Every structure is written in structure tokens, then in C-alpha cells.
Amino acid sequence: MKIETDWHIHSRNSCDSASMPVSEIVKIVPSKGISKFGITDHLNTRINMPDIEASRKEFLENKVSGFHFGIEISCVSIWEIEQIKKGGYEKAVNGIREGGPAWADMTVDITQEDIEKLGIEYVIGGTHWPLYVPWERESLIKDYHRQNMFLAQHPLVKIVAHPWWFYAKYWGKYVDRFEPWFNDFSVIPQSMHEEFADAVVRNRKIVEINLHAIILHPSYPEHFKQQYLDYLSFLKGKGVIFSIGSDxxxxxxxxxxxxxxxxxxxxxxxxxxxxLSDEDLKNRP
Ligand SMILES: [Zn+2]
Ligand SMILES: [Zn+2]
Incomplete structure (x- = not known):
């Protein structure tokens, strides 16, 4: 097995302190043996739209063979999108993380028209934060599963990013380093994995194997990584297809x-x- 694709790369336009200019990405990525790849900067909510426009501009200025234009969107709550529409949240590049209703109804802040207008070739959707649920294991597990399921069924999403990634910066602030599922990945009920795999296959989605943010994550415990590989193996057994993303x-x-x-x-x-195939491009939403 050799890694020759990378569909999840952030450029300096991303809101989360990514730093590579696209001109550098198109040089360095192929030099590592990656022949097909794409940039996917964050769109958490519409507040990030200027970032995506800047990425698109840089993409067009640096187009090389095998290089594509994607986006990484976040599962967010309808409540926060409505709040943002009211104005006054221009600095909330990560959306509104406090104050919403627990178990809020979910959405993604992008439309078919945005995708066409920006020339987006594929959409990665990720669960990036809890949606206002209590910060304890059982609620976080239910909430992350609920979001992954939402993404696995969303017509605009092609790839479900990094299932069960959890922001390491939350450790210590809200939960222990070994919570919510890092001391033992089997605390997540197998029925959730079954349900997720079925939704992915049924909706012809792709599940991302995330390199930097999961399997090579410098802070994730080795035992967790081992269990995560077993989880990937289980998904494969269910007929899931994977994408590689360095993140x-x-x-x-x-x-x-x-x-x-x-x-x-x-x-x-x-x-x-x-x-990414011609067929994917033809059938994109
Ligand atoms: Zn992500
Ligand atoms: Zn990412």
C-alpha cells in the first residue's frame, strides 16, 4: 500500500491558522509522491466565505495536473446559522460554540449555488464540536454519532471527514485527555458503527482516513489508534470506500x-x- 492521493489539505486561507500558500502546496505535495490531491479549507459558517473565495483565486492561479478544489464544511446547528444572520458575529470564525440548544437541529452552511459559483469539485463534511450537549462521555458520543449520521446522508457531502476525531485542545478545558473515547474506543456502541457504515454505503459516501488528525495524531494514545485501525477494518468489511486526507x-x-x-x-x-473521478465530477450535486 502506497499513499498517492491526499484530498484534505488546508491552505493559508483557512480560518484555523493553516499556513501554506497554494503555490507551495502544488510544489511540495507532488514531491512526496502524491499525484492526485486537493485543497479543502474550512467553511464552518458563511462567515468563512471570503476564505474560500481567496482559496479559489489561489487555486486558479496555481492549477497543475491532478490538483483539485474542494472544501471542508462543518456540521453546525440551525440555531447558530439563524443567530449569525442576525449579525454581530463577524469574528466567530468557528461559528457560535456556546449558548445554543442541546441536541439542536443540524445543517451545513453551504448551498448548491455556492458550490457551483465557487467551482467546488468535492465536499468534505466533518463533525468538529459538540452541539451544546453536556460535556460528558455518553452525551458526546451520542452527539458525534448524530452529526456523523447527518453528514453521511447529506446530499452535498461526498466525504465524511475523520469520524470520531476530537479536538485535543478541548482536553483539560472540558474533559480528561482519555475522554470521551480515547482510553477505550469500545465505549462507542458497535450499533453506532453499524448504523454509520450502512448509511455511508447506502448513500455512496466516502469515509476519510485522516492522517495527521487521527492515525498519526501526536497526542492520541497508541491504544486508541490500534482500536481505530480495527474500526477502519470493520468499515471495510461493510463495503466502505475510503479517502486519504493528510489534514x-x-x-x-x-x-x-x-x-x-x-x-x-x-x-x-x-x-x-x-x-476523484470524472464520474464524480459529472454526478456532483
Ligand atoms: Zn476537520
Ligand atoms: Zn481539515
Whole structure:
């Protein structure tokens, strides 16, 4: 197994302190043996739209063969989109993280028209934060599963980003480093994995294997990573197809060989790995 694609790269336009100019991305990524790849900056809510416009501009100025234009959107609450519409939240680049109703109805703040206008070739959707539920294990698990399910069924989303990623900066602030599921991934009920796999396959979505933010994450416990590879293996058994995403925000110096070994260990081969095809482009929403 060799990693030759990367569909999740952030440029300096991303709201979350990513730093690579697109001109650098198109040089360094192919130099690591990656022949097909795309940039996917964050759109949490419409507040980030100028970032995506800046990325599109840089993309067009640096177009090379095998290079594509995607986006990473977040599952957010309808409540926060309504709040943002009222104005006064211009600095909330990560949306509104406090004050909403627990178990809020979900949405993504992008439309079909935005996708066409910006020339977006594929959409990655991610669960990035709890939607106002209590900060304890059971609620966080239910909430993340609910969001992953929402993304797996959303017509504008092609790839479900990093299932069960959890922002390490939340550790210590709200939860222990080993919560909500890092000391034992099996605290997540298997029925949730079954339900998610079924939704992914039924809706012809792709599940991302995230390198930097999950399998090579510097702070995630090794035991968790091991269990996560078993989870990927389970998804493969259900017929899930995967995309590779480095989720690179700064310098592009990941250990691709180690990641490839881990993916192989999960029994995943080149045949299970998705790449953007002409058919995907033709059938895009
Ligand atoms: Zn993400
Ligand atoms: Zn990302």
C-alpha cells in the first residue's frame, strides 16, 4: 500500500491558522509522491466565505495536473446559522460554540449555488464540536454519532471527514485527555458503527482516513489508534470506500510510510481507496 492521493489539505486561507500558500502546496505535495490531491479549507459558517473565495483565486492561479478544489464544511446547528444572520458575529470564525440548544437541529452552511459559483469539485463534511450537549462521555458520543449520521446522508457531502476525531485542545478545558473515547474506543456502541457504515454505503459516501488528525495524531494514545485501525477494518468489511486526507495545516512533512503501514495493517489496500473521478465530477450535486 502506497499513499498517492491526499484530498484534505488546508491552505493559508483557512480560518484555523493553516499556513501554506497554494503555490507551495502544488510544489511540495507532488514531491512526496502524491499525484492526485486537493485543497479543502474550512467553511464552518458563511462567515468563512471570503476564505474560500481567496482559496479559489489561489487555486486558479496555481492549477497543475491532478490538483483539485474542494472544501471542508462543518456540521453546525440551525440555531447558530439563524443567530449569525442576525449579525454581530463577524469574528466567530468557528461559528457560535456556546449558548445554543442541546441536541439542536443540524445543517451545513453551504448551498448548491455556492458550490457551483465557487467551482467546488468535492465536499468534505466533518463533525468538529459538540452541539451544546453536556460535556460528558455518553452525551458526546451520542452527539458525534448524530452529526456523523447527518453528514453521511447529506446530499452535498461526498466525504465524511475523520469520524470520531476530537479536538485535543478541548482536553483539560472540558474533559480528561482519555475522554470521551480515547482510553477505550469500545465505549462507542458497535450499533453506532453499524448504523454509520450502512448509511455511508447506502448513500455512496466516502469515509476519510485522516492522517495527521487521527492515525498519526501526536497526542492520541497508541491504544486508541490500534482500536481505530480495527474500526477502519470493520468499515471495510461493510463495503466502505475510503479517502486519504493528510489534514495538513502547516509544513507538509508527514510520515506517509508509517501511515501506509497502519492502513495496510487494517487490511485496506489501494482497491479500497477513492480518488476523484470524472464520474464524480459529472454526478456532483
Ligand atoms: Zn476537520
Ligand atoms: Zn481539515
Amino acid at each position: 495538513c495545516h502547516q509544513s507538509y512533512d508527514l510520515d506517509f510510510e508509517k501511515a501506509a503501514r497502519m492502513i495496510s495493517y487494517a487490511g485496506i489496500t489501494e482497491k479500497d481507496i477513492w480518488e
